[in-house]
Amino acid sequence: MGVNGGLLAVDAGNSKTDVAVLAPDGTVLGTARGGGFQPPLVGVAAAVDGLAEIVDRAWRAAGGPGDPAFAHVTACLANADLPVEELELERELLARGWSRSVRVHNDTFAILRAGIDEPRGVAVVCGAGVNCVGMTPDGRTARFPAIGKISGDWGGGGGLSDEAMWFAARAEDGRGEPTELARALPAHFGLDTMYALIEAVHLGRIPHARRHELTPVLFRVAAEGDPVALSLVHRMAEEVVALSTVALRRLGLLDEEAPVVLGGSVLAARHPQLEDRIRALLAERAPKADVRFVTAPPVLGAGLLALDERRADAEAARRLREHYAA
Secondary structure, three states: OOOOOOEEEEEEOOOEEEEEEEOOOOOEEEEEEEEOOOHHHHOHHHHHHHHHHHHHHHHHHOOOOOOOOOOEEEEEEOOOOOHHHHHHHHHHHHHOOOOOOEEEEEOHHHHHHHOOOOOOEEEEEEOOOEEEEEEOOOOOEEEOOOOOHHHOOOOHHHHHHHHHHHHHHHHHHOOOOOOOHHHHHHHHOOOOOHHHHHHHHHOOOOOHHHHHHHHHHHHHHHHOOOHHHHHHHHHHHHHHHHHHHHHHHHOOOOOOOEEEEEEOHHHHOOOHHHHHHHHHHHHHHOOOEEEEEOOOOHHHHHHHHHHHHOOOOHHHHHHHHHHHHO
């Protein structure tokens, strides 16, 4: 099958990018993977330069001649947190000449669409950070800025590790209540005290990225019954439920049966203390919510959005799902 009239689906996260070239009937013609997409660090043009290299490899894998050319491009991109950022990225992608039809979404929409059978529902993603989006078949969406504390965010792997260190530091020096975190966090790095851990982080002997390793430690300590650790896990559950119920309400889905898709490394780990609390709270506040954990790759969601935007039939979506289920 040739690539004429094909679609480009992009899922570009902070750490990796997946690209798929699709036929209009949902057949996957070519794929490629590359590094993360981080415009805040390198600038929009440079980030799209990196994306272009991955797109070119996928195009060649699909047997495309010359420069990449598509009937439509759907790009679900990390750091496209605000509509104004989506528009800026759309302009940059249009300038590449891949297609005259381009749609940019925040990458959380790819996770949502991968986890639902039709474009209707809500997703909460809890990985390094936390975000929530929702959509309905008539094109309405619900979303949050999701750019840190200044937009009201709390939690995610990074936030949980910071909170765990805060409570552990205060437990060790006497300002806070005792918690096993004061021993377990430094022990993870082979250190004896929180003071030693604080010094190592502050002086860069432990890279900032490695602080995310403390989140599983937090969950282990919570599972052992530590009240401080458990309170942080329960607060994370409260945030997940607050995000999802607000999104459901905005879309008029709170009193209807609707999927609530959970994804990202923290939620995908299926920690019982977190999952059970989320389910219990949703049963109270959104009793008709259908809780699901997404396991499909987000690029599937980007591809399904591309098919939605080109008004493809249900058979095309089924064919694409079968490819990624294989």
